[in-house]
Amino acid sequence: MADNVSITFHGAAGTVTGSCMELRHDGRRLLVDCGLFQGSRTLETLNHRPFAFNPRQIDAVVLTHAHIDHCGLLPRLVAEGFEGDIWCTGPTSDLLEFMLADAGRIQESEVAQRNRRRDRAGQKPFEPLYTEADAIAAWRQSRPVALGTWFEPVADVRARLWNAGHILGSASVELEIGGVRLLCSGDLGPEHKAFHPEPESPAGFDHVICESTYGDRKREHLTLEQRRSILEAEIGSALARGGNLVIPVFALERTQELLLDMAMLIRAKRIPAVPIFIDSPLAERATRVFSRYSGTLEDLEAGDVFKDSAFHFVRDVAESIRLNSLTGAIILAASGMCEAGRIRHHLKHNLARRESTILFVGFQAQGSLGRVILDGAERVRISGAEVAVRAQIRRIDTYSAHADQDDLLAWIAARQPIAGSLFLTHGEPDSAEALRRLAQGHGHGRTIVTPLIGEEYRLPAGQPAARTKTGDPTVQAATGRDWQNSYADFATKLKQRLDEIGNAEARQQAIDAMRAVLDSYRQARSRRKRESPRHTPA
Structure with a gap:
């Protein structure tokens, strides 16, 4: 039944990285992308949290392209028990051999470097997210398929890949699942993109998931x-x-x-x-x-x-x-x-x-x-x-591999009619919201949704999507500017600001005041721990 089709956004919702969508129907589970979160240290911690699903229960992955924010968690997925096929274009499969192996080496070398830092002396050592061997194992599960060719990644689910014009091998994903027709844009390329023709795909869907990286920005379209x-x-x-x-x-x-x-x-x-x-x-x-x-x-x-x-x-x-x-x-x-x-x-x-x-x-x-x-x-x-x-x-903003606001609106318009909902993903909040307002003004989609990480939606045929689960606010909060960015900015300017204070006594008072603020938070935390009720076994 169409009412049994659902989608959960595990990444690239409220942020531009960590692309991963899970589609479920009749006991079958399919991922579109499984990407690494990239950016601040806080955002990168999301790569280490447990998957929101059991990797062993995922039947297949359809991969839009070989950028790490779309494929970079595949090695971990495979290492934790995923045994299905990873469907993608031929060029994407060829690129994965190098992209994933390099990501594995980076994971290992970055962890070794961080563990050697003197400011981490005595702390528990970090472990790599995955290894180069895990990455090669993931690449070996890739299964190339030609653009425009129907294939069946999961029983009773049909799919086709369409040129997305973003990078070599990039694709949009058309899916027919449980009587519902979907299109996932992947990352879309701009007009006059070198190497590749402009994006293409059919029109007339129940639901469309579109990226919004530059939904708030217009670029001059240059030759x-x-x-x-x-x-x-x-x-x-x-x-x-x-x-x-x-x-x-x-x-x-x-x-x-x-x-x-x-x-x-x-x-x-x-x-x-x-x-x-x-x-x-x-x-x-x-x-x-x-x-x-x-x-x-x-x-x-x-x-x-x-x-x-x-x-x-x-x-x-x-x-x-x-x-x-x-x-x-x-x-x-x-x-x-x-x-x-x-x-x-x-x-x-x-x-x-x-x-x-x-x-x-x-x-x-x-x-x-x-x-x-x-x-x-x-x-x-x-x-x-x-x-x-x-x-x-x-x-210079002339090399973007992403469609700008005008390109995105044109692509969405060409996918009409959208009988159900238009989802705007893979964009920071301001970008997605700007595109949402414009798309709404143009009548693109009966409802327009800007999902957050962890949210789940039911996807009925011909009807708007209905949210059935909210996400974790703690996870969602990690997508913005984190405390380590603020700390780095504060720390790098601290000495200069202290030097600007007129005399040594006032400078010491400022240091004492900052220390007192930090001590107050530590004391409050200790007090909360003492006052919290202890669990007593029945």
Whole structure:
């Protein structure tokens, strides 16, 4: 019966990361995506909480694409007992081999590094979320399927994948389950996206789940040539300053787009052929997959641009460290939000240099280091060290792999009629709300829902969705700016603020007052523990 179809949002609801939706009908359970939460430390703790479902009871996963916020918890899912197929496009399956393995290595190395920090001496050691071996095991359960081809991921459930125009292999997911017709957008690409045609999928659904990453933002829709002109100006300005140009990048898609444009600019002699270092082994592997599918991609008529002589792929850590002594170079390094990987040591060595430039070319989630820098922080903490921000901070928004507000509204309009509900997910609250208001004004969907993490909805055929379960407020609270961001901001400015106090006595009074506030919270907590009723066995 159609009334037995339900959906639960386990991630990417009220935030842009951790994509995971669970569909249930007649005892069958299907996940669309199983992604890692990325951003603040508080948000990342959600990756370690128990799954809200039993992995052994999940029958299959349909994966929209290979970005870690959509696939990054698959290794943990498999390690905890999931044995089903992971359905995806062929390019996504090829990319998963490298994306998941790299994620596993990062989990292991980041945990080892955090456990070695002196400020953690005596504390219980962290354990990795999963290992590289877990990641490889997950990739081996991937099952490629061609776009537009019906397949049956679970008995009596039909599905088709449609080009989403976001990254190599990305797809929207059409589902027919229990008499209900659904469409999950996945992440949608913008107009004039390099490599890929614009998103496509059928129209006329009971319910549509659409991303809203840039639901509150309109971008100027530029051609590839216009985009290259903007990049040309940024590179010229940065090199004229005499320092390095450091670009935090996502290893998959953003790196390849930049390499395409830089190669075209070098060949046209519009920028000098200075050394361009791609400091990400994962980016090199992803670039090889792009080369493998070059015959199916747009904008590559000039041959294999990824082999330009100006490009130097940095493979080992020692070579990466040697880049710290360079000046006048272009360095592309992952991760794109500056939360992990080699970009952090490049920031550590370039942020304080007035002649250097940091150029952001991708989305920076709330709570991420990249967002803190972009929002104008004067000092930041990187791996426990305080770093002054003196470099030129620049941003260009012409490389987004996400549809903007106009693109999203056009995509939603093309899916009409929507007989039941339109769900807006994968967006921070302001973005989702802005898109909701506009979609409502255009009459897109009988009801428009902006779900929160943990909420469950019944999905009747031809009727609006009905919420049947609320989420956990504690989990939902983790999606915003966390205390560690506020602490880092406070701590990095504390000495300066104390220095500004007129005399030593007043400065000491300020320190004593801060200590007294902290002591009052500790005492209140101890008092609550003493006064709480003890459990006495019957």
